[in-house]
Structures are given as C-alpha cells and as structure tokens.
Amino acid sequence: MLKFLMMMMFMIPLCFMKKNYWIIQNFLFIIIFMFIGYGFYQSYWGNLSYFMGCDLLSYGLILLSFWICSLMYMASESVYKSNFYKNYFSFMILILLILLYFTFSSMNLFMFYLFFESSLIPTLFLIIGWGYQPERLQAGVYLLFYTLLASLPLLVGIFFIYEDSSILSMYMFSNLNYMNFLMYLCMIMAFLVKMPMFLVHLWLPKAHVEAPVSGSMILAGILLKLGGYGLLRIFNCLVFLGMKFNYLWVSISLIGGVLVSFICLRQTDLKSLIAYSSVAHMGMVLSGLMTMNYWGYCGSYTLMIAHGLCSSGLFCLANISYERLGSRSLLINKGLMNFMPSMALWWFLLSSSNMAAPPSLNLLGEISLLNSVISWSWVSMIALALLSFFSAAYTLYLFSFSQHGKIYSGSYSCSMGFTREYLLMVLHWFPLNLLILKSESCMLWL
Secondary structure, eight states: OHHHHHHHHTTHHHHTSTTOHHHHHHHHHHHHHHHHHHOOOOSSOBSOOSSBOBOHHHHHHHHHHHHHHHHHHHHTHHHHHTTSSHHHHHHHHHHHHHHHHHHHHBOBHHHHHHHHHHTHHHHHHHHHHHOSSTTHHHHHHHHHHHHHHHHHHHHHHHHHHHHHHSOOBGGGGGGOOOOOHHHHHHHHHHHHHHTTOTTSOTHHHHHHHHSOHHHHHHIIIIIHHHHHHHHHHHGGGOHHHHHHHHHHHHHHHHHHHHHHHHHHTTOOBHHHHHHHHHHHHHHHHHHHHHTTSHHHHHHHHHHHHHHHHHHHHHHHHHHHHHHHHSOOBTTTSOOHHHHSHHHHHHHHHHHHHHTTOTTSHHHHHHHHHHHHHHHHOGGGHHHHHHHHHHHHHHHHHHHHHHHSSOOOTTSOSOOOOOHHHHHHHHHHHHHHHHGGGGTHHHHSOO
8 A cells, every 4th residue: 555655745846836737646646547457356454554555345445536636637737838837736736635535544543543634634725725706715714613513523433443452453453342422423423524514514515616627526426435434434333323323314304305406496506506415425325324224335335426526527617617717607608509519418328327327337336325324214215206206306406407498699600619528528438438347346345
C-alpha cells in the first residue's frame, strides 16, 4: 500500500512546475491501472504495511477515489484555461486524494478518524477558493460546523474503546460488543452527518451549489461514501445495540428519502436537484445498511459505488451546460436537445442510470437494498415504493425539462461538446454499466 502513497507524494512537486496540469492526470491513470492489475480481490485484510491495509471494501472505494480525482482534472479545464491558480488547484486535488487514500486504507480506528476529518480541509479550500458565488463562504461554514460538531463525540468514543479494550485495529472489532446507548450515538453520529441522513443533510445542497464542478464531483463521488464506509466498519462492535435501535434511523432515512424526492420535484436549479437526489439515494443506502443483514451490507456498498459514478457524471453534465449558458436555472437550460444534440444522449444515459434502469450498477444496488429492507419489515414497502417511484419522477423531470421545450432566445443556436467532455462522460458511464457484469466483487465481499 505504501508504494501507491509514495507515487502520489512524488507527484506533488509536479503541481508547481509549468505546463504539468495534464501530466498529473496521466500519472493518476497509470496508478489506477496499476491498482486494478494488482487485484486485491480478497475479503480479508491483505497488502499490509505500517498501519495501512486493504480488503475488498477499501479496494472499491480507493479505486473510486483515484478514478473520480483523475476525472476532476478533466472536468475542470476552465481553471486551466483561465489560469486561475491552476497549480494550487491541482495541489489541492492531489492532497485530497492522498488523504482519502489514507482514510480508506487505515486499519487503525484513530488514524481513520484523523484522515476522515482532514479530508474536510482541502474540500473546504476547493469550495471557498474556486466556487462561483459569494455565498460559498456560508456553504463552507455549514460544511465545517455540521461535520466537526458531530465528529467530536466520535473521537471521545474512540478513546473510550481504547481505554476499555486497548484495541483500535478494525480487524479485531468483531471481538468487541458494547451495550452503552451513549457510546452507540457517539460512534455513529459523525457518519450519519457525513452520509448525510435526512434532518442533518442541509450542508450538502448548499455545499454542492456553491462548489466548482471538481468540488461537486468529489463531494458526491467520495465524501458521502466516507459515512457509509465508516458505518460498515464501526457496526462490527455495535451489533446488539444496532439490532436494538437501528429502526429509528431506518425510518428517518426512508421517510426522509420520500420527502427529499418531493423537494427535488420543485427545484429550478440543476445542481440543487442533483444534490437533493444524492440525499434521497443515500437515505436508501443508509436504511439498507442499518438493517444489518447480508443483502443490506452488500447493496449499500454497491449503490455507494454506483452513485459515486452516476452523480459525479450528472454534475459534469450540469457544468457543461453552465459553461455554455452561464446559468444553472432550468428556466434557461431548456431545449438543450436543440442546443447540444449530441450531449442529449449522455443526459439520457446518466439520467436513466440515476433512476436505476438496467444495466446500470444502481439497479443491482437498489434491488438488493429493497430485498434487505423489506425482509427487515414489510411495512417499509410503502416508503420504498414511493421512493423508487419519485426517484424516477424527478429524474424524468430533470431530463425532460432540460432537453425538451423551447430553447432560451438569449443563447446561441448550436454548440457541440469538446472531445474532452465526451471522454469525460464515457469514463463515468462505462464503468457504471460494465461493473454489473463483474458484480461478485460488490455482492460477495463479506
């Protein structure tokens, strides 16, 4: 695991040399293919180094981090063209990637906490430094305080575990079992905010709307997955408490998912709509994960990876329209099928994945989450049916409103995409729809 870290460390000086923007991206792709070829397909911890290791759960999320970060360079060409502190920009992305790599490969719970928190800082800099509106400062404060406030109890909980059992290695957690409700709350609250669960989700739409496209991609692609990853790890030592109290979070997530779907249906801002749809999807992930059965664990992991690719791709599409029309409003982004005919295909493909149409990985994740939640309690079928229906409804609303209708008279008559943008879309959509062919790595990792 340390060799990949060293490769990323040695890429840092490249950020501050002239004309090296694309070289960094090429190097990241080289790392990705090395990492894939390395093949960590095992359900136990392997490739151990000083405090880092990798099992299948970490492997998928590290790979996703590499993938999304290398695509962030491709999506943010406007930073490169306008020469807007592009060296610092690539430095920020690289530091964020290194911190995420640390987070997912830490085997020590305290180390995990340390990097889980520090990944917040580069994200904050991305939003405040390269965001679009002056409200980005408020969004940054929201992001910081929501996350930090909920994370402090987690630190206390980690200290308690260490004091009580002298074990902080995640591999040994199955030997522990705590029966303290306060401890349970402390340990999971940070991850619920990071997911984000309905009721503590307000920082997310704000951060998304103000962030540059790279900030949105990393937020939707990776940072929301930190919460799910943390929960999957931490529930090993909270099994009994989880079985006793998890009904609370499942019900909040399912009802919240339906309510957020209603909120999606009345958004006029493209980015805001995609951000709220993330909250609805994460609600589903959370409810499946909280049922603590096999289907739920595997389904939540699958949907996390699928949502990372799909949501990130939709944010890229919203940004492509934004760069042409200078607005994210659905009132101006109308009739894009006439304006950018070849992009309409990508809008369609990613929207269909967003509403879990076959053959996307989202479908596999959602089917297995439906299984897990309904087997947990069949009453939840009502909320799940509504959630699935409205998920399709707001995605259709997003697609039909943006692609059809009368084109806004203030825009040019036609605009083709760049090759870079088509490549960006292919690299989001291709893994999303091909991974279902090799889905045993998602569904058989326990």
